[in-house]
Amino acid sequence: MKRDFSALSACLCAIAGACLYALLAFGVLxxxxxxxxxxxxxxxxxxxxxxxxxxxxMRMLRYEGHYAADGTGVLYHGLAPLLTRALLYPFVSLxxxxxxxxxxxxxxxxxTGFYHMSAYKVMQKYxxxxxxxxxxxxxxxxxxxIWLCSPGLFLSANLVLYHEPISIAYAAMAIxxxxxxxxxxxxxxxxxxxxxxxxxxxxxxxxxxxxxIGLYTGVVILILLSTFRTPRWPIPSIITCLLILSAFGAxxxxxxxxxxxxxxxxxxxxxxTTETNTIQYGAAxxxxxxxxxDTAEAFLDHGTFHPWRIVPNLLIYVFDYPAISDWVSSLHRxxxxxxxxxxxxxAPRFGMLFIWxxxxxxxxxxxCLGRPRIAGGLTSLPLLTAVGLAAxxxxxxxxxxxxxxxDLWPLIIVLCLLxxxxxxxxxxxTYLNNGRVLTLSLLVLLGGILISGRAVIPYAKSYxxxxxxxxxxxxxxxxxxxxxxxxxxxxxxxxxCVDPSSVFPKSIN
Numbered sequence: 307m308k309r310d311f312s313a314l315s316a317c318l319c320a321i322a323g324a325c326l327y328a329l330l331a332f333g334v335l336x337x338x339x340x341x342x343x344x345x346x347x348x349x350x351x352x353x354x355x356x357x358x359x360x361x362x363x364m365r366m367l368r369y370e371g372h373y374a375a376d377g378t379g380v381l382y383h384g385l386a387p388l389l390t391r392a393l394l395y396p397f398v399s400l401x402x403x404x405x406x407x408x409x410x411x412x413x414x415x416x417x418t419g420f421y422h423m424s425a426y427k428v429m430q431k432y433x434x435x436x437x438x439x440x441x442x443x444x445x446x447x448x449x450x451x452i453w454l455c456s457p458g459l460f461l462s463a464n465l466v467l468y469h470e471p472i473s474i475a476y477a478a479m480a481i482x483x484x485x486x487x488x489x490x491x492x493x494x495x496x497x498x499x500x501x502x503x504x505x506x507x508x509x510x511x512x513x514x515x516x517x518x519i520g521l522y523t524g525v526v527i528l529i530l531l532s533t534f535r536t537p538r539w540p541i542p543s544i545i546t547c548l549l550i551l552s553a554f555g556a557x558x559x560x561x562x563x564x565x566x567x568x569x570x571x572x573x574x575x576x577x578x579t580t581e582t583n584t585i586q587y588g589a590a591x592x593x594x595x596x597x598x599x600d601t602a603e604a605f606l607d608h609g610t611f612h613p614w615r616i617v618p619n620l621l622i623y624v625f626d627y628p629a630i631s632d633w634v635s636s637l638h639r640x641x642x643x644x645x646x647x648x649x650x651x652x653a654p655r656f657g658m659l660f661i662w663x664x665x666x667x668x669x670x671x672x673x674c675l676g677r678p679r680i681a682g683g684l685t686s687l688p689l690l691t692a693v694g695l696a697a698x699x700x701x702x703x704x705x706x707x708x709x710x711x712x713d714l715w716p717l718i719i720v721l722c723l724l725x726x727x728x729x730x731x732x733x734x735x736t737y738l739n740n741g742r743v744l745t746l747s748l749l750v751l752l753g754g755i756l757i758s759g760r761a762v763i764p765y766a767k768s769y770x771x772x773x774x775x776x777x778x779x780x781x782x783x784x785x786x787x788x789x790x791x792x793x794x795x796x797x798x799x800x801x802x803c804v805d806p807s808s809v810f811p812k813s814i815n
Contacts, residue, residue, distance in 0.1 A: 311438055311441060311442050311445075312426075312430070312434075312441045312442060312444075312445035313426075313445075315442050315445045315446045315449065316422065316426050316445050316446075316448070316449050319446060319449030319450060319453060320419060320422055320449060320453065322453070323415075323418065323449070323452075323453030323454070323458075324415045324419075326453070326454075326459075326462075327411055327414055327415055327418075327458060327459070327462035328411055328462075330459070330462040330463045330762075330766070331407045331408075331410055331411035331414070331462040331463075331465065332404060332407050332411070333407070335463075335766075336463065336762070336763060336766040336767070338465075338766070338767070338770055339767075339770060339772070340770040340771050340772045341770065341771050342406075342464060342465040342466045342467075342769050342770055342771070343368075343370070343466050343467055343769045343770070343771050343777040344370065344466060344467025344468075344470075345406040345407075345465045345466070345467065346366070346401060346406070346806070347362065347366060347367070347381060347467050348387045348388060348391060348405075348406065348409075348467075348470050349391065349400040349401050349405055349406075349810070350362055350363075350366060350401075350806070350809045350810065351381060351385075351388065352388050352391040352392070352395065352400060353400070353809055353810060353811065354809055355385075355388070360380050360381075360561075360564055360565050361378045361379055361380055362379055362380065362381060362809065363379070363802075363804050363805075363806045363808065363809060364377060364379050364780070364785060364789075364802045364803065365779075365780045365781075365782075365785050365803060365804070365805070365806050366806035366809075367379040367380075367381065367588060368588065368777070368778075368780055369588040369589045369592060369593075369776055369777075370467065370588055370589075371588040371591075372565070372566070372573070372574030372585050372586065372587055372588060372591075373574070373585065373586055373588060373591040373592075374584060374585055375579060375584065376798070377789070377792070377794060377798060377801075377802045379588070380565045380566075380585070381565075382565070382566075382572065382573050382574060383467065383468075383470070383471050384471050384511070384512040384513045384514070384515070385512050385561065386471060386474045386475070386478075386509050386510075386512040386513035387409060387470040387471055387473075387474055387513070389474070390405065390408070390409035390412065390413075390474075391405065391409075394408070399811075400810075401807075401810045406465045406470065407465055409470060409473070409474075410461055410462060410465060410469050410470065410473045411462055413461075413473035413474045413476060413477040414457075414458040414461040414462045414473050414476065414477075415458065416477040416480070416481075417457075417458055417473070417476040417477035417479070417480040417481075418452060418453055418456055418457075418458035418480070419480075420477070420480035420481050420483070420484045421452055421456065421480050421483070421484075421719055422448075422449060422452045422453070423484060424480075424483060424484045424487050424719075424723060425448050425452055425719070425722075425723065426445070426448065426449075427487075427492070428487070428491065428723045428726055428727070429444065429445070429448060429726075431491070431492070431727075432726060432727045432730045432731075433726070433730045433735050433738060434735065437739065440738055440739050443744065444738055444744075447747060447748070447751060450751060450755070451664045451665070451751050451754070454754070454755045454758060455661065455662045455663075455664060455665065455751070455754040455755065455758055456662070456715065456719075457476055457711065457712035457715050458476070459758060459762060460708070460709070460711075460712075460758075460761070460762060460765055461473045461476065461709075461712065463762045463765055463766040464765055464766055464768060464769060466768070466769035468709055468769075469709065471513040471514060472513075472514065472709055472712050472713075474509065474513045475509075475510055475513040475514035475517055475712075475713075476712055476715075478506045478509040478510050478513065479506075479510065479517060479521070479692075479693070479696070479716050480716075481502075481506055482503055482506045482507075482521055482524075482692060483689065483692075483693065483716055483719070483720060485499050485502055485503060485506075486499060486503065486524070486528075486688055486689040486692065487689065487720075487723065489528075489685055489688075489689075490681070490682035490685045490686045490689055490724065491681060491682055491723075491724075491727070495532075495536070496528060496531050496532035496535065496536065496685065497532040497536065497540035497543045497544075498543075499528060500525070500528060500529065500532060500540070500543045500544065500546075500547040501543060501546050501547055501550065503521065503524070503525050503528060503547075503688075504525055504546075504547040504548075504550040504551050505550055506521060507521040507522050507524075507525055507551060507554070508550060508551065508553070508554030511554050511555065511558050512554070512557070512558060512561075514696075514713065515558075515572060516696060516699040516700060516703075516713075517696040517699075517700075517713060519695060519696070519699060520691065520692045520693060520694065520695035520696035520697075520699070521692045521696070522551060523691050523692065523695055524688040524689065524691045524692030524695075525547065525551065525688070525692075527687055527688045527691055528688040529544055529547065529548075531684065531685065531687070531688065532544070535684075558572075565585070566584075566585045567584050567585065571583075571585070573587070573610075574586050574587040574588075574590075574591075575587065575590070576589075576590045576596070576597065576601075576602045576605045576606060577590070577597060577602070577606050578597070589776075590602065591792075592788050592792065600643075600647070600648050600649060600650060601649045601650050601704060601705065603647055604646070604647025604648060604649045604704035605647070605649075605704060607647055608645075608646045608647040608704075610703065610704075611699055611702040611703060612645075612646040612647070612702055612704075613646075613702055614642065614645045614646035615642060615646045615701065615702045615703070615704065616698060616701040616702050618638050618641045618642050619638075619701045619702070619703070619706055620701050621634075621638075622634060622638055622651060622657070622706050623657060623658055623701070623706065623710075623711060623714060624657050624658050624659050624666070625657045625659055626651075626655045626656065626657040627655065627656065627657055627660060628654070628655050628656070631651075631653075631655040634651075634655075635651050638651065638706075646704075647704055648704075649703075649704025649705045649706070650704075650705055650706070651705075651706045652705065652706065652707040652708060653708070653764065653768070654708055654761050654764045654765050654768075655708075656708070656757060656760075656761040658711060658714070658718070660753075660754070660757045661711075661754060661757050661758045661761055662715075662718070662754060662758075663750050663753055663754045663757075664747070664750050664751055664754055665718050665719060665722055666718065667750060668722045668726070669718055669721045669722045669725065671725075671729060672721065672722060672724075672725025672726055672728060672729045673721060673725050675729060675732060675733075676725045676726070676727070676728025676729040676731070676732060677728050677731060677732045678727075678728045678731075679725055679728055680721075680724045680725060680728070681724050681725070681726075681727040681728055682724060686724055689720060689724075690720065690724070692716075693716040693717040693720045694717055696713060696716065696717070697713065697714050697716070697717040700713040700714060701714070708761075708765060782803055785799075785802065785803035786799050786803055789802050789803060
């Protein structure tokens with residue numbers, strides 16, 4: 307009966323959370339004054355691929371496009387978000403339907419839902435309270451902290467282009483965490499996770515490649531463990547897994563070659579073009595001064611990933627707050643500029659300690675006081691590798707952005723879930739019936755919800771296509787001025803500055 311009541315409270319909270327995400331994604335809460343940048347790009351991308359082309363209009367891509375010398379623009383983001391378009395295409399007109407809102411909402415709900423199921427199962431196994439009353443309360447607390455203090459809330463609040471691949475990667479990694487957690491804590495045979503984990507790694511490769519590196523490595527470790535820790539080698543599963551990973555990798559390289567002219571290039575260059583580097587990042591292509599800025603210099607002089615950035619970036623991601631943001635930025639620049647380059651730190655400036663305090667505190671308690679600190683032994687290695695390597699790569703990137711906290715989230719919750727059994731083994735479940743523990747937990751939860759809400763409001767107003775600025779709309783005049791400044795002829799300017807809506811199918815009345 308306890309399990310049923312806790313399951314009911316968890317389901318009700320999940321439904322409420324999904325509804326809240328829908329209110330955010332569809333603009334009922336915090337309706338935007340202007341359209342979000344790139345919310346129509348993946349719709350256009352889908353139609354262009356149906357025609358056999360990768361390029362998109364310049365006035366649609368703007369500074370976030372990647373351009374060849376003749377002005378042909380391509381998108382560097384992965385193709386995984388087109389999955390939603392493929393499902394909707396037979397039934398709706400993508401450009402007239404709120405496709406971006408549905409896509410981001412769907413993947414945010416799926417991702418948060420799987421993290422919720424992971425936390426629920428771990429709590430049911432290792433910390434089931436002795437009374438029905440406590441069971442319902444703690445089940446509700448866990449549900450609230452999952453749905454209100456996690457990346458799904460922020461992803462749903464903004465329909466910018468960036469959130470399309472991030473949201474599907476969030477969902478894919480959530481499912482991978484749930485799956486590998488079954489092997490680590492719930493005795494699921496390792497070989498049963500091979501094929502679904504490889505499929506999820508492929509999805510990550512075409513949405514957030516640096517996260518795919520983590521899961522690809524985790525799958526390789528899973529293959530080794532399933533080979534040497536089982537009496538019979540699961541040959542069919544291993545072969546199928548390797549074929550899936552290879553197929554996604556081959557597709558990734560083919561798409562790179564089609565867009566950037568090289569199978570190993572997945573992004574345009576911020577520096578000047580050369581015979582081998584023919585595609586240039588939009589901001590560098592259209593703005594001759596971009597290469598002299600901090601971000602460009604960080605990429606050019608120190609590379610996309612640099613280990614020196616890990617600790618300084620981590621401190622910002624954890625401890626940043628608006629009241630100290632100027633001081634933090636100054637300190638960050640001092641520490642990084644000469645060694646790894648100083649990229650940029652984007653607003654809103656809220657550290658994970660303030661927006662996700664329950665998870666940070668639980669993680670620290672488990673790692674410091676749990677015995678063992680990490681449950682599962684060697685079987686936890688694929689999971690820890692997958693989320694840990696993805697987080698390390700993100701931390702070594704020059705830009706610190708609010709949305710990138712989504713890529714750090716899997717490591718935080720995995721460390722919470724794997725250290726929690728040791729915490730319960732040492733202190734027992736009697737603490738869950740302690741009034742002071744519950745009161746303190748509720749206060750921390752309330753603080754996290756309030757600060758998350760405070761962060762959501764400015765974040766929902768970000769990346770809108772108001773006139774001017776990096777994300778501003780390019781009308782024909784702005785586009786023509788840029789093209790002429792770049793030295794394009796009148797005929798090329800007409801070709802480049804076509805109406806973005808021209809890529810969508812014409813309605814038949």
